Amino acid sequence: MADTEDDDQASASGLRDADESGSLYDSDGEIKSEFLDELKAAIDSSDASLVCARAGSLHEADLGAVLVALDPDERFRLIELMGPEFDFAALTEMDDNIRDEILAELPNRTVAEGVRDLESDDALTILEDLDAEDQAEILEALPPVDRAQLQRSLDYPDHSAGRLMQTSFVTAPPFWTAGQAIDVMRDAEEENLPDSFFEIFIVDPAHRLLGNIFLDTLLRAKSSTPLEDIMSVDRRRVEVTEDRQEVALLFQRYNLVSIPVVDEGERLVGVITIDDAVDVIQEEADAEVKALGGVSENEELSDTVWWTAKSRFVWLFVNLITAFIASSVLGLFEGSLQKMVALAVLAPIVASQGGNAATQTMTVAVRALATRELSRLNAYRVILREVLVGALNGAAFGAITGLVAAFWFGLSGLGVVIALAMLTNLIAGALGGILIPQALDRLRIDPAVSSSAFVTTVTDVVGYGSFLGIATLWFGLG
Amino acid sequence: MADTEDDDQASASGLRDADESGSLYDSDGEIKSEFLDELKAAIDSSDASLVCARAGSLHEADLGAVLVALDPDERFRLIELMGPEFDFAALTEMDDNIRDEILAELPNRTVAEGVRDLESDDALTILEDLDAEDQAEILEALPPVDRAQLQRSLDYPDHSAGRLMQTSFVTAPPFWTAGQAIDVMRDAEEENLPDSFFEIFIVDPAHRLLGNIFLDTLLRAKSSTPLEDIMSVDRRRVEVTEDRQEVALLFQRYNLVSIPVVDEGERLVGVITIDDAVDVIQEEADAEVKALGGVSENEELSDTVWWTAKSRFVWLFVNLITAFIASSVLGLFEGSLQKMVALAVLAPIVASQGGNAATQTMTVAVRALATRELSRLNAYRVILREVLVGALNGAAFGAITGLVAAFWFGLSGLGVVIALAMLTNLIAGALGGILIPQALDRLRIDPAVSSSAFVTTVTDVVGYGSFLGIATLWFGLG
Structure with missing residues (x-):
């Protein structure tokens, strides 16, 4: 799965064509309309060389952004016109719906051609959402080594380290010297090395991970130094089935740039790099924001109206039930409301203010649980603080x-x-806002998704109940 | 600002002591209570060697987590007992309040000693929140080179690239050969090289940035190849005054591992690495979640009750005003409410359901604006979708x-x-939820902070107004 073109490393690291892309976006960070118009015109006139001249030198991320900005039929035409010049890595830089739409239009043969030049983790991103039939057909068209590797990766569970890792990396035995290792890399075929790498892994004959050496350490070492003398005895690694969120937490906590992935026999099977972890961190933050707003984490701007309405219906239905519960509390005090209509006018203020205060507390609690700042160690102190x-x-x-x-x-x-x-x-809201997320978390239910409905029920019921209850007693309306 | 200990690179990369830290946390990801109890006992008995045995080999991130888990007076005692064995980098791994509390207790002399072994970006994190007097005293105690560098970094604006970057990096002139560059690095004093690095920068005699070479490219090149033949002519760079959020976006978009920072004369002044960008990405996500929940982005679990109550008051006050506006709509229909108390019971359901639907739309809009997925290019399509x-x-x-x-x-x-x-x-809520964040964004007001109050006002007013208005007409209650 390694690239064979010399300039691809620079490209993968985002360092080529910065000049063009620097002027690709306007000051609002949107793709310049002149660029888009020229490109659209070139696509319209089926001028392959003009399209390549415009889009051929773009960084994969920019090419992805350009594809998203085009109309659906133009996307397919662009890829067709660019032919082998189209960098399939661009397809990893957009949301799933748009990628799937594009892939559905492309012949499997073309996808197989495009995928074989990619790093294994990018290839996986493109293949994993396809239906089994297309997947099989594309895998069939790949060289046996790539096919076996991709098939194995596809067999790992969704959201596991195995799906995130890249399967090409550099290994060396512990008894080699620094000079030997450098000579071997220098003489290696391009296609036997990853596009870019920061470290080499030291493994025993059974391919079990013994340690790692960052390239700067290797460079600084004397030629004659055996690798085992300069390697870090690296015990930080993840199992191939580990959840990707746990992997991302390790990257964040220890400021890692990469982490080796091992199978159950401690054999090195891949490496996850920080750029993949950044995507996970971003997606997790995204999921949390959406969950708190009552939206499915999978919702994308490109989803259809029907799918979106259906997926939001569930949350709104839960809210409708809580709203009816709150209204039934109002119903209990019909007599009081009839005698004093001011109560009906003011009651929502009490409920709303409680709901907002509780949401503040809940937001802090959900955040702190996600970042592990809130734990059993400080729970009592935090609860007390929120109540105060x-x-x-x-x-x-x-x-x-x-x-x-x-x-x-x-x-x-x-x-x-x-x-x-x-x-x-407001005291009830504070208690609900801090206790409900923690209770859900202990029950292994995502507090970001479910807290809000419970918390609002508490503040609505307590808000209406306390206001109308106290009023009924005070004014003798009962 | 470079470390002089040999094993520090491994430590900075989070690769040392994984064994201990692997067992430092329990299955919930919390620090094991046995570990904490033993450490507390060692602190209590002022047993410096026992404290060092327990905490001396911890990774800086774990040491930071341990400090947070200790009581305030134990934190200070731990640092005191560990003496020079305490790694000040641990202080960058906790929230600002706790760091400031600890720093306030430590003599400036001790802080200066601890800071001089750090990378410049870590040293900056520790110094930037201190008051001017302490800052000056600590800078005074540092070697002139470090002092000048830190002083210059402190002069860059908050949240700028200059505050994020590390000022030690490796440069070479374009006419050196690959072999020469490697020899120079091999013979360089440890303290003249950064703790760890992934690339070397090629500069002209005026220190203007010409390009970069990743270490793997350097290793693969023939010894006799001039650097200028293998360097990427890297035009992707940031100005030292660039906002850190823009910097983080570049890292995400182009999957960068590092980016050079230049001054207005295109001279190389620093380098920002991905771990710093990850912190920014995390903080921005944090700020967005908090803003949507009506909480200040600076709020931490360690803030005092008084400060927290004050900071949340503002948002609640805004909400109170919107609640009164909504209630005044109810007040307009006092006559109808009196004649038909069922209206008072049901009205909050209409308002609440609209509010929740609008919040879903608003969440999607705020998210899409933050990630730049929503732009003028697709605004109409997205508005139509939301209304449907x-x-x-x-x-x-x-x-x-x-x-x-x-x-x-x-x-x-x-x-x-x-x-x-x-x-x-629900149609009004969809319109409010999609249009208000975009309008605020055009006005350069953070939509995450301000959208929710406006959106809720819309759904409350339209909810109460439409329900009671239609009812008044339908039943002739006017």
Whole structure:
């Protein structure tokens, strides 16, 4: 799966063509419309050499962005016109829907041709979402070594280290000297080396990982030094079945640039590099933001209306149930509401303020659980802190709301009642906001996805219940 | 600013002591309580050698996590007991409050000693939050070269590339051969080289950046090849004043491992590595989650109750105003509410369902703006999509809510009214959720921070207004 073109390393590292791409985007970071218009014109007139002149020297990331900006039929035409000049790595730089749409249009033969020049992790990204039939046909068209490697990677579970890793890396036995290792690399065929690498791995004859040596260490060592004297006895590694989120956490915690992947027999089978980990970090952050907003982590801007509406329906349905629960609390006090309509006007304020305060607490809790800042070690301190914050703001907003309500309806008792209800609800919101995510986390349920519905139910029920309950007692409306 | 200990590169790359740290955490990812108890006992008995035995071999990230898990006075005692064995890099692995608390307790002399062994970017992290007096005293105690370098970095604006970069890197003139470059590095004093590096930069006599060569390319080249023949003519670089968020975007887009930093004269002044960019990516994601939840991006679990309550007050105050605006809409229909109390019970359902649907749309919009997936190029398509999704779910939830309401209150007209209001509000919510973030973004206001208050106001006002308005007309309550 190694590249055979000399200039590809520079390209893979994003260092070629920066001049063109520097001027590819306007000051808002969008692709310049002049560039797009010229490219579209070249595609329209089926001018292959003009298309190649425009798009052939783009970095894969920029080429991916350009594809996304084109109309669906233009995307396919561009790839067709560029022929072998089209860098399939560009297909890894867009969301799944657009990639799948493009791949569905391309003959499997073309995809197989394009995929064979890629690093194994990029090839995997392109192959993994295809249906089994297309996958088999493309694999069939690849050289046996590549096919076997890709097939093995596809057999690892989704979201595992095995799906993330790249399977080409450089190994050496411990008894080689630094000079020997350098000579071997210098004389190696390009296609037997990865496109770019930062370290070599020291393995025993059974391919078990003994340690690693970063290239700068290798360079600084004397030629005659045996590798085993300069290798780090690297015990930081991940199993091929490890979840990719755990892998990303290791990269973040230890500022790694790469981590070796081993099978159950401690044999080296791949290496995950930081750029893949960055994608995972980004996707996890994305998933968390979406989960908190009640959106599926898989939702993309390119999804169809029907799919999007269906996927959001579930969350809204859960919310509808909680809204009915809250309204049934209002229903309990129908008599009071009838006697004093001001209560109906003010009740939503208590519920809304509690909901917002609880969301603040919940956001902090969900974040801190994700980053492991919140743990059993500091749980009590954090709970206490949140309750105190809730009480302070409850008192402050109780006072403000009480004054406004008393003046609005000319009824000082109403001010006292709403102030007490506000204080109660902000404390309840703080407790709900901090306890519910932790409880869900202990139950191994993602707190980002599920906390919000529970928390809002708490603040709606307590908000309506406390306000109308206290009012009913205070004004003797029961 | 380069380390003088031989084993520090392994440590900086997170590859030493993995064995200990592998067993430092329990299966929930928390530091094992046995480890903490033993360490606390060693601190209590002021047994310096025992403390060093326990904590001396920890990776800086683990040592940082251990410090956070200790009580405040134990943190200071640990550093004191470890003396020169304490790795100050651990202080970069915790939140600002805890770091500042620890630094405030340490004599400036000790901080200066600890900082001089660090990479310049780590030293900067420790120094930048100190007050000017302490900063000056610590800088004074450093060797002149380090002092000048740090002082210059501190002069760059907050959140700029200059604050992120490390100022030690390897350069070579273009006319050297690969063999010459390797020999020079091999013979260089450890302290004249960075702790670890992946590439060398080719500069002209005025130190202007001409290109770069990754170490694997250098290793593969023939000894006699001039560097200028193998260098990438690297035009991808950032200015020292560039915002760090833009820098992080470049890393993500082009899968970079490092990027050179130049001054206004195109002279090479530093290099930013991916681990620093990962921190920025993480912090930006963190800021976005918090902003959407109505929490300041600077809020940490270690903040005081008072500071936290104050910082959250602002957002809650904005929400209170929007809640009063919504309630005043309810107030307009006091007559109708009095005549038909069922309206007061059902109105919050319409508002809440609209609010949730709008939040889904807003989350997608804010996310897509942050990742640049939503731009002028696809704005119309996305707006249309959201409105259609809102209409579909509005119709679905209108039907469901209408049926439930009609049965609950035994009044089929009420079902029709709430169904119409629900449809109206979910379309309004979709429009608000997609247009408001884009409008704020054009006005250069962070949509993550401000969208939610506006969007909720829209769905509350339209929810209450449409439901009570249609009801008043339908039942002739006016």
